[in-house]
Amino acid sequence: MDVNPNLSDKARYDYALVLRATKENDEKAYAELMQRYRDSIFHLINKMVFSSDDADDLTMETFSKAFQRLEQYTPAYAFSTWLFKIGSNHTIDFIRKKRIKALSLDQGFRNEDGDSMEIHVADDGLDPFESLEKKERKERMHDVVSELKPKYRRLVEMRYFEEKSYDEISEELGLPLGTVKAQLFRARDMLERVLGSVRETI
Structure with a gap:
């Protein structure tokens, strides 16, 4: 699989961890990926849901989803970009299901590799059922x-x-x-x- 030559050293190291996790089922590689990005993912999600408890749960669920799909990741872009997208999408689903009011993040954010991402969350109101x-x-x-x-x-x-x-x-x-x-x-x-x-x- 071709690796994007513009990836940072940090992103290349992440990809090496991904390979160890997927090819060798290396639990330490999974743990290190989680350790490297847990705080960043939590910070992103907490800005969206305004609840540290919900953010904790959603952070863990984000890693669960990411690890289940880890073989789908390609090094055409940074692992952090892929992971942040999973986290933001999962949180948006959570917000819509709970019908909570959330901060507009249309101004976007940057992940640790400097990639810009935008998040748009609609307030769907309350469901009577x-x-x-x-x-x-x-x-x-x-x-x-x-x-x-x-x-x-x-x-x-x-x-x-x-x-x-x-x-x-x-x-x-x-x-x-x-x-x-x-x-x-x-x-x-x-x-x-x-x-x-x-x-x-x-």
Whole structure:
């Protein structure tokens, strides 16, 4: 696969990590990619949703989506550009589904490689059936979560059903904060597989 000769050294290093992750299934490469861009993705998303808790969740979901599609990345442009696009699109979907008012980001932003990107988010107003649909989705999600291993199931229940913060979960379970976040990331990955063909209805 041809590599864009204009890529920065940083972008080339990212591509080397991508190759290690996809060709060798190197978990350390996945972890390093996440470490390199987690804060930047969080900052982008937090500007869009005005909630650190939602931004935390969306950041983890962005990496989950990116890692599932990692073989689709091509070095014609920087990995960070590709990742930021996934993050912004995923967050826009979240905003539209929640019908929340968001800051207009029409002025755009630049990723760490200096590439300019624009984000346009429309406010769709309130859906009169939203609360009913949310309840039905939550009931179906309970069924799916029950398929997880006990330690992951408890984390998901605390985070999404009991709506506890990462810090509260860490304190209650006696786990380091980083471990809580890592295991929730793993739990979400498992949920993606369990959901399978019914994921669009949840």
